[in-house]
Amino acid sequence: GGGRYDDLVKRFTGQSVPATGVSIGVDRLLAALAAKGRLDTTAQGPVVVTVMDRDRMADYMGMVNDLRAAGIRAEMYLGNPKNFGNQLKYADKRGSPIAIIQGGDEAAKGVVQIKDLILGAKIAQQATVEEWKSQPAQVEVGRDDLVRAVRDILDRHG
Structure with a gap:
């Protein structure tokens, strides 16, 4: 996912700055870790x-x-x-x-x-x-x- 984040920068700094961003997404990261067997699913809950x-x-x-x-x-x-x-x-x-x-x-x-x-x-x-x-x-x-x-x-x- 990705997109424009111009208003995000302005919200914190007061300056209008052109900005974009991208992320692979947490769900995709977890799926990749699980597929590689590197995700600990035995962790005890709170x-x-x-x-x-x-x-x-x-x-x-x-x-x-x-x-x-x-x-x-x-x-x-x-x-x-x-x-x-x-x-x-x-x-x-x-x-x-x-x-x-x-x-x-x-x-x-x-x-x-x-x-x-x-x-x-x-x-x-x-x-x-x-x-x-x-x-x-x-x-x-x-x-x-x-x-x-x-x-x-x-x-x-x-």
Whole structure:
């Protein structure tokens, strides 16, 4: 793709400068890397912080920032929070190892729910009811222990 970008230069400098540009496109670059076997498709997705209450977006973003500051890839769900199932589907689609959940009840108690999506998938595939009960894929921890608990789960999965 390519084209003229005269107004782009003017937007940033205030000067009208003739300009053109060209790009091979990100999708074509990814296709070429995949065809050559040089694209890592096994990379783990980010931890997804779910949104239960739009009035608490700053709290959710705070969790994302804490995780990122600790070197953990994280993002906040930005879609419609009305359907919680869609948030977990989004996390699965992103290849997320963990989903963070904090509704009003959890916030009042100063805790978060950490859903281990990798363990949950393994348990769902092969576990008996007894095994499922003995290895909970969701744990509750204090908000202050969020980063440590997430790191422990990530380390357990290698």
